[in-house]
Amino acid sequence: MPVAETPNWKADGLNNYRQNVQPEGEFSAPDLTATIFPRCDGPYGIVARVRNIGQAAVPAGVVVGFYEGDPDMGGVKLGEGMTKKALYPAEAEDVAIDVANPSMALTDGATPVYVVLDDGMPEHLWQECRTENNKVAGSGYCLEPG
Structure with missing residues (x-):
């Protein structure tokens, strides 16, 4: 036990005496996920609601990759966007991204659309609490007007 305790504001990693932060909020983190839907009016596209x-x-600037098929199983990258x-x-x-000349398998829903959040981004200062929900599957199926 030290003879004289180091003041909180001089101790590395502390200096939090006046923060008044409750323990459960001190280590909060973002957690991104998405839902996917097609854009069927005008040029065909895929929208990810992040x-x-x-x-x-x-912060802004999270890369969103769009794939036809599972990217871990050889899915083809359709493009990318950014928050x-x-x-x-x-x-x-x-x-959203525009998809020029989409395949029939994409537009009829036979091949799923995948969105990958934080796709290929370089290291950044923020860290998510969970990353297993950053790859999301959906459908690019558009109803035919009828």
Whole structure:
């Protein structure tokens, strides 16, 4: 036991005496996931509604990769987009890409669409609490007007 205790504001990793942060909020992190839907009016496209279901904000600029088929099983990358704003807890933003000459398997739903969040991004300062929900499958099926 030290003879004189080091002041909190001089100890590495502390200096938190006046923060008044409750323990459960101190280590909060973002948690991104998405839902996928096709854009059928006008040029065909895929939309990913990126949502932060975590307890901390994530900055703008999260890369969203769009794939025809599972990227871990040889799926073809259709393109990528990026979030344009910070996403606070419970906020969402639509990120969309146009798909020129989509395959019949994509538009009739035979081949699933996958979205990968934080796709190939370089190291960044923020860290998600869960990453196993960053790859999401959906359908690019468009109903025929009838």
